Amino acid sequence: MEHVLRECLIALRLADRVGLADADRLVVYYTALLVNVGCHSDAHEQAKWFSDDIALKSGKYEREIGGLADARAAFRLFGAGQPVLHRFRLGLEFAVSGHHDFDDMISNHSRLARALAEQLGLPPAVQESVGASYEQWDGRGWPGRLRGEGVPIASRLTQLAEFTEVAHRVGGAEAAARLARQRSGRQFDPTLSGILCADGAAIFDGLDSIRTWDAVIDAEPALGVRMSTAQFDQALLAIADFVDLKSPYMLGHARGVAALAGGAAERLALPADDVAVLRRAALVHGWGRLGVSNSIWDKPSDLGAGELERVRLYPHITERMLRQSATLAPIGAVAVQCQERLDGSGYPRQLSGTAISLHGRIIAAAQAYQTKIEDRPHRSALRPPMAAGFLRAEATAGRLDSRAVEAVLEAAGHRVSRAVNGPARLTEREIDVLRLLARGLRSREIATRLVISPKTARNHIEHIYTKIDATNRASASLFAMRHGLLTDE
Numbered sequence: 001m002e003h004v005l006r007e008c009l010i011a012l013r014l015a016d017r018v019g020l021a022d023a024d025r026l027v028v029y030y031t032a033l034l035v036n037v038g039c040h041s042d043a044h045e046q047a048k049w050f051s052d053d054i055a056l057k058s059g060k061y062e063r064e065i066g067g068l069a070d071a072r073a074a075f076r077l078f079g080a081g082q083p084v085l086h087r088f089r090l091g092l093e094f095a096v097s098g099h100h101d102f103d104d105m106i107s108n109h110s111r112l113a114r115a116l117a118e119q120l121g122l123p124p125a126v127q128e129s130v131g132a133s134y135e136q137w138d139g140r141g142w143p144g145r146l147r148g149e150g151v152p153i154a155s156r157l158t159q160l161a162e163f164t165e166v167a168h169r170v171g172g173a174e175a176a177a178r179l180a181r182q183r184s185g186r187q188f189d190p191t192l193s194g195i196l197c198a199d200g201a202a203i204f205d206g207l208d209s210i211r212t213w214d215a216v217i218d219a220e221p222a223l224g225v226r227m228s229t230a231q232f233d234q235a236l237l238a239i240a241d242f243v244d245l246k247s248p249y250m251l252g253h254a255r256g257v258a259a260l261a262g263g264a265a266e267r268l269a270l271p272a273d274d275v276a277v278l279r280r281a282a283l284v285h286g287w288g289r290l291g292v293s294n295s296i297w298d299k300p301s302d303l304g305a306g307e308l309e310r311v312r313l314y315p316h317i318t319e320r321m322l323r324q325s326a327t328l329a330p331i332g333a334v335a336v337q338c339q340e341r342l343d344g345s346g347y348p349r350q351l352s353g354t355a356i357s358l359h360g361r362i363i364a365a366a367q368a369y370q371t372k373i374e375d376r377p378h379r380s381a382l383r384p385p386m387a388a389g390f391l392r393a394e395a396t397a398g399r400l401d402s403r404a405v406e407a408v409l410e411a412a413g414h415r416v417s418r419a420v421n422g423p424a425r426l427t428e429r430e431i432d433v434l435r436l437l438a439r440g441l442r443s444r445e446i447a448t449r450l451v452i453s454p455k456t457a458r459n460h461i462e463h464i465y466t467k468i469d470a471t472n473r474a475s476a477s478l479f480a481m482r483h484g485l486l487t488d489e
Contacts, residue, residue, distance in 0.1 A: 002212045003162075004035075008216050009212070009216060010207075011029075011031075011158050011160075012032075012219050013202075014160065017199060017203075018195070020153070026225075028154040030117070030122055030126045031126060031129040031133060034117055035113065037112075038108065038112030038242070039109050040242075041245040042473070043293075045473075047295045048298075049078060049090065050080065051082070052295050053293055053294050054291075064183065106142040108472050110130065110132070110143070112242070113130045113131070116242055117130045125152075129155045132146055132151055135151045137187060137190070156188070156189040159188065160180065160188045160192050164179055168207070173200040180193040236280055236283045237283055240255065241481050243286055244481070245474050246289060249377060251439070253370060255283075256374075257283075257370045260369060260411050261282040261362050261363050262275055263407075264410070265407075270358075278359055278363060280331045281332075286318070292310050292317075293310075298440075302378070315338055315339055315347065316348040319335065319336040337356055337359070339364065340360055341364070341400065342356060342361075343398050345399060358404070361404040362408065364400060364401075364404070368400065369391055369408050369409070375439065388412070391405045423479075424468045426464065432450055433446055433457060433460040433461060434464050434485060435480065436449055437461060438473065
């Protein structure tokens with residue numbers, strides 16, 4: 001918890017000792033905050049190969065990335081918890097195609113992080129630095145195009161801060177200095193490593209006792225980035241899209257819930273400010289899913305009791321992510337009610353009756369409808385009439401608010417489908433393939449769905465990647481979301 005915030009403070013303290021100007025410190029600030037933002041984008045694939053994407057990522061701080069020890073540790077997780085025959089089949093599939101995707105994962109993380117920095121309107125220097133944040137001093141980083149002082153100074157500072165923050169948390173300043181010395185000249189800039197070793201006590205001073213959020217906000221150099229209301233909404237949308245990349249079953253989910261919740265609020269004649277709050281709460285309601293492994297989200301069978309308890313935590317995690325900001329806390333207070341039910345059967349707090357706000361009742365109904373019309377690993381999507389029937393049955397049973405349900409259904413029934421006009425010169429067939437590809441289907445499965453040959457499906461995928469300048473499923477999924485291609489309604 002708070003790893004990125006502490007890492008940002010360490011990077012800024014190092015920047016002070018290097019003597020960076022405010023403009024350069026601004027780059028360090030945002031690079032440190034965004035460095036790992038793309039790491040969940042292939043969680044679906046990570047969980048497929050290694051069972052628990054969160055457990056896989058947690059090991060990166062214990063060993064040098066890309067080394068033999070790192071590879072051995074990763075393969076100990078390969079197919080963990082599965083029967084031997086399943087692990088054998090998985091190994092064959094990984095040997096044929098999966099290892100190519102795995103090799104590119106880290107490069108894709110930095111590429112997507114750079115894309116988010118661009119979408120947020122951050123300066124070009126931040127975009128460049130975020131894109132190089134996995135490069136290493138010895139040139140053996142990712143994507144491996146830079147080395148030494150060719151790696152932006154903000155990238156070098158951030159990488160050193162990221163890893164030594166974990167070492168300090170576990171073993172104190174001495175452990176952080178030891179890690180910096182061990183990897184100096186390889187992963188880390190030797191000059192920066194020397195500064196951290198020489199002045200570690202001051203660099204790490206107070207990290208365990210200060211209010212980290214407030215300290216990071218106060219440390220923003222020159223208050224270099226300001227947002228208008230429109231930019232704020234666009235930022236929430238951009239981040240919501242990135243969160244939805246975590247699972248192919250959730251692509252476009254936040255956008256859909258936001259459209260329904262906002263439309264329902266308008267139909268209930270709520271004030272404009274309330275409509276805005278509901279749209280924003282809908283965009284952020286699923287952010288807490290990042291704290292739950294894809295071995296749970298993408299599981300094709302029933303969840304166990306422990307797994308269900310993890311799922312029930314995600315609205316709480318969302319609220320905890322947002323509560324420290326005076327601007328975001330009111331939004332989180334609505335978002336946390338997205339799974340509450342009037343009879344007290346919901347979660348995370350089992351609220352009932354009037355304890356659930358009108359805003360909460362609307363977002364609960366919108367979230368329920370949107371979920372029902374989307375595929376899930378254990379079931380296919382319901383057609384809209386069936387989803388509407390489910391919502392009305394829930395209202396009759398006293399679990400959902402009938403007024404909120406009717407407003408959401410009215411909003412759903414009056415939506416105008418976005419016309420598919422072939423962005424990036426995609427043909428109708430390529431759009432069909434892209435839609436299935438984004439949902440996590442492999443070329444053979446796509447071929448079966450569309451009644452075409454596997455070779456034709458692979459050719460379509462290759463053409464799609466070329467046309468939209470994508471290199472993997474995550475970036476193709478982001479393109480599909482941004483261009484409204486995930487539904488054929």
